[in-house]
Amino acid sequence: LWTTSFILDADLLQVVFEIWNEEASALASISIQQIQLQAITKFQLELMQRNGGNPHGLGKQSQPLGFVNLWARWENAKDDDVIYKAQQRTEERINKVADEMGLASGYKYTNYASQFQDTFAGYGQANKERLRLIAEKYDPNGVFQELSPGGFKVTKGAPQIL
Numbered sequence: 001l002w003t004t005s006f007i008l009d010a011d012l013l014q015v016v017f018e019i020w021n022e023e024a025s026a027l028a029s030i031s032i033q034q035i036q037l038q039a040i041t042k043f044q045l046e047l048m049q050r051n052g053g054n055p056h057g058l059g060k061q062s063q064p065l066g067f068v069n070l071w072a073r074w075e076n077a078k079d080d081d082v083i084y085k086a087q088q089r090t091e092e093r094i095n096k097v098a099d100e101m102g103l104a105s106g107y108k109y110t111n112y113a114s115q116f117q118d119t120f121a122g123y124g125q126a127n128k129e130r131l132r133l134i135a136e137k138y139d140p141n142g143v144f145q146e147l148s149p150g151g152f153k154v155t156k157g158a159p160q161i162l
Contacts, residue, residue, distance in 0.1 A: 003112035005067035
């Protein structure tokens with residue numbers, strides 16, 4: 001899995017699909033690739049501002065967001081690096097175009113994120129710091145940040161480096 005997000009726009013969606021299709025087609029002999037799009041509507045963004053907002057940093061923008069799940073399945077472990085790098089490249093290309101179009105968003109949906117992605121970076125510095133302080137208050141010994149294996153940790157970046 002790999003993910004990224006952007007402000008929804010029909011022209012950008014066309015480019016996103018073209019980028020994904022190009023990258024996925026190059027790997028067709030070793031993997032099955034899929035792209036999924038989910039939207040966060042204006043109404044949902046408005047609801048996210050109730051009760052003080054949310055730690056994801058979402059809701060303050062006025063335009064709907066889309067986030068993609070870049071999904072791949074393959075059989076041979078020897079292909080891991082090739083697949084991971086292709087998904088990373090796909091994300092980087094999508095982000096570059098979104099940025100050039102003024103439609104970029106740093107949000108990465110944790111449930112779709114790769115172990116190589118820093119999901120907390122997209123929350124915004126203030127939200128990330130707030131979460132760090134909450135973790136420090138309720139987990140002063142860092143059990144869930146240091147001793148609990150796997151997953152995304154607010155005090156660290158991406159779980160693994162590609």
